[in-house]
Amino acid sequence: MSWKWGPVSLLYHLVLRENKLKTSEKQLTGPCPFTLIMDGDVCFYRELPKVELHAHLNGSVSFVTMEKLIKRKPHLNIEHSMTAIGKGQRRTLDECFEVFKIIHKLVDTEEDVLMVATDVIKEFSADGVKYLELRSTPREEKATGLTKKSYVETVIKAIQRCKNEGVDIDVRFLVAIDRRNGSEVAMETVELAEEFMLSSGGLVVGIDLSGDPTVGHGRHLLPALERAKNCGLKLSLHLSEVPSQLEESDLLLNLPPDRIGHGTFLHPEMGGSQHLVDKVTKNNIPLELCLTSNVKGQTIPCYSKHHFRHWYQMGHPVVLCTDDKGVFCTDLSQEYQLAASTFDLSHEAVWKLSQQAVDCIFAEEAVKDQLKQKWNELRPQMFNLPTQQV
Numbered sequence: 001m002s003w004k005w006g007p008v009s010l011l012y013h014l015v016l017r018e019n020k021l022k023t024s025e026k027q028l029t030g031p032c033p034f035t036l037i038m039d040g041d042v043c044f045y046r047e048l049p050k051v052e053l054h055a056h057l058n059g060s061v062s063f064v065t066m067e068k069l070i071k072r073k074p075h076l077n078i079e080h081s082m083t084a085i086g087k088g089q090r091r092t093l094d095e096c097f098e099v100f101k102i103i104h105k106l107v108d109t110e111e112d113v114l115m116v117a118t119d120v121i122k123e124f125s126a127d128g129v130k131y132l133e134l135r136s137t138p139r140e141e142k143a144t145g146l147t148k149k150s151y152v153e154t155v156i157k158a159i160q161r162c163k164n165e166g167v168d169i170d171v172r173f174l175v176a177i178d179r180r181n182g183s184e185v186a187m188e189t190v191e192l193a194e195e196f197m198l199s200s201g202g203l204v205v206g207i208d209l210s211g212d213p214t215v216g217h218g219r220h221l222l223p224a225l226e227r228a229k230n231c232g233l234k235l236s237l238h239l240s241e242v243p244s245q246l247e248e249s250d251l252l253l254n255l256p257p258d259r260i261g262h263g264t265f266l267h268p269e270m271g272g273s274q275h276l277v278d279k280v281t282k283n284n285i286p287l288e289l290c291l292t293s294n295v296k297g298q299t300i301p302c303y304s305k306h307h308f309r310h311w312y313q314m315g316h317p318v319v320l321c322t323d324d325k326g327v328f329c330t331d332l333s334q335e336y337q338l339a340a341s342t343f344d345l346s347h348e349a350v351w352k353l354s355q356q357a358v359d360c361i362f363a364e365e366a367v368k369d370q371l372k373q374k375w376n377e378l379r380p381q382m383f384n385l386p387t388q389q390v
C-alpha cells in the first residue's frame with residue numbers, strides 16, 4: 001500500500017502545529033503531529049472520507065475549545081481533567097453523565113453554543129468527515145436568556161456559517177430527547193423539531209433519544225416518538241446501552257427506529273436474544289457503534305469483546321461513530337483505526353465500511369448520491385490507482 005499526502009492530513013497537521021500542543025494535550029485531541037508525519041497508516045484513516053452519525057454536541061467539545069470556555073468562566077473553577085476521560089482511563093456510565101453536567105455549566109449562552117458547534121463542525125471536517133449528523137438536547141438557561149428555541153436556532157446558525165465559509169462537510173441536526181425529562185418534555189421536543197424541520201431548509205432531519213439509560217422507561221416516550229415518525233422526522237434511538245433494557249428495546253423496536261445507537265446488549269452473545277436480533281435484521285436497522293465510548297464508559301470490558309464483531313460478521317449495516325469525541329478523547333479516524341486493528345480489517349474492508357455508512361444517513365437521496373460520487377472520486381488517491389481503474 002503506498003501513501004500520498006492529501007489535503008485533509010496536511011490541514012490537520014497544520015491545525016495541530018498551529019495550536020502548539022503540549023504533551024498532555026495530545027492525548028486529548030488525537031494522534032500527535034509527529035506520529036502523523038511518520039505513520040502512513042494514521043494518515044490513511046485521517047484521509048479516509050468518513051460519515052459521522054452519532055455525535056452529541058456537548059460531548060464533542062475538544063481540548064482547545066474547552067480551554068476557551070474555561071477562560072470565559074474562570075469563576076466556575078473547572079479544570080480539563082473534569083471534562084474529559086484521558087488515555088487508559090475508565091469511568092462508570094454514571095460518572096460520564098456527571099461530566100456532561102459540568103460541560104453544560106460551561107456552555108450556557110447562545111455565544112457558547114455558537115462557538116462550540118462551529119468548532120466541532122470544523123474539527124470533524126479536519127478529521128476527514130464529509131457528512132455529519134450532529135445531535136444535541138435543546139436546553140433552557142434562565143440566567144442567560146438561552147431558550148430551547150434559540151438553542152436550536154444557534155446550532156443551525158453554526159451549520160449555516162460553516163457552509164458559507166466553505167468548510168468541506170455536509171451537516172444535519174438531530175434534536176435530542178433526554179429520557180430523564182419524561183414524556184411531556186419529550187413531546188415538546190418533538191414539536192420543536194417538527195417546527196425546525198419545516199423551517200430549516202432540510203437541516204433538521206430527525207430525533208435522537210438519549211440520556212442516562214438507567215433512568216425512566218421508553219414506554220412513556222412512545223407517543224412522542226410515534227408523533228415524530230408520523231411527521232417525517234427520522235428516529236435514532238439509544239437502545240440497550242446497558243443490560244437491563246431488553247424489554248424496553250423490544251417495545252421501541254416495534255416503531256421501528258431508523259437507526260440504533262449502541263445496541264450493546266441486543267445480541268444473544270452479549271446477553272440479549274435472537275428475538276431482538278431478528279427484529280433488527282428484519283427491518284435492516286443500522287447500528288451506530290462507538291468503541292472507545294463503550295470501553296471508557298465500561299459497558300464493554302475491552303475492545304475485542306465489542307459487539308461490532310457479531311453484527312459485522314452477520315453483514316448487518318454498522319456505522320462507526322465517536323459518541324462524545326471530547327469527553328472520550330478520540331476522533332473518528334481513531335475509531336476506524338481501532339476497529340481495524342482489533343478486528344483485523346484490511347484497508348479495503350475499512351473503505352467499504354466508511355462507504356456503506358453513506359446508505360445510513362438521514363438526509364435525502366440526492367445527498368447520498370453526491371456523497372457516493374465523492375467517495376468514488378477520492379478512492380484513487382486513497383489507493384493510488386489510476387482513475388480509469390476505479
Ligand SMILES: CNc1ncnc2c1ncn2[C@@H]1O[C@H](COP(=O)(O)O)[C@@H](O)[C@H]1O
Pocket residue numbers: 056057058059096100101135136137176178210211212213238241293297323324
Ligand atoms: C456515553 N453514552 C451516552 N448515552 C446516552 N446519552 C448520552 C451519552 N453520551 C451523551 N449523551 C447525551 O448527550 C448529552 C450531552 O450532549 P448535548 O448536551 O445533548 O449536546 C448528555 O447529557 C446525554 O443526554
Ligand SMILES: [Zn+2]
Pocket residue numbers: 054056210238261323
Ligand atoms: Zn450517544
